[in-house]
């Protein structure tokens with residue numbers, strides 16, 4: 001558990017100001033979330049609805065001698081594939097869904113939000129990797145989705161999320177990040193000019209344990225780090 005505090009300290013020192021550290025706790029026990037919280041970490045992410053809901057409930061039940069909840073400052077993000085029949089396990093708890101990968105899901109989050117009185121911040125997940133399996137919108141689809149998103153009252157599209165190709169070849173990773181970065185800048189610029197005001201489209205979530213340093217060079221505003229903080233996952 002000491003390793004967790006060390007890793008968080010190292011990362012916080014290394015990340016430039018304005019870059020948010022998202023600690024990815026998926027597949028790790030809730031005690032590890034507690035250890036990271038004690039080291040000052042407040043933003044966590046999960047990728048499976050049931051696991052998120054179980055951790056939220058477990059943490060809510062942990063109270064100090066004074067009866068106050070010990071871990072009530074956590075900001076949860078969701079980063080996995082989300083099916084619309086699982087929204088109620090996720091949306092009540094999260095401040096952001098980073099993994100919106102279809103128009104159908106965007107509409108469902110908006111509808112759920114209208115029915116439950118919540119506005120959810122989301123990122124559009126872009127498919128930038130060369131693997132077929134990675135979820136997400138194609139780069140060409142993003143401007144249209146952002147435009148359509150202006151009609152939703154209960155979702156706010158805050159930016160883009162992407163995963164680079166899983167490879168040791170740094171030039172491939174750079175190519176992936178440069179494409180999502182260019183897309184991010186072009187959408188952000190067009191948003192600013194069409195609104196005539198400061199846009200809330202401001203987040204670029206790129207970078208994981210193996211490639212976050214490269215992602216920072218391409219304008220990452222949020223890094224999602226699991227292994228480096230919590231160690232390898234046992235699936």
Ligand SMILES: *Cc1c(COP(=O)(O)O)cnc(C)c1O
Nearest residue numbers: 024047079208209224225226227
């Ligand atoms: C698991 C996961 C991460 C964390 O990956 P690490 O390599 O363990 O840092 C980041 N982003 C997404 C979308 C993930 O599913």
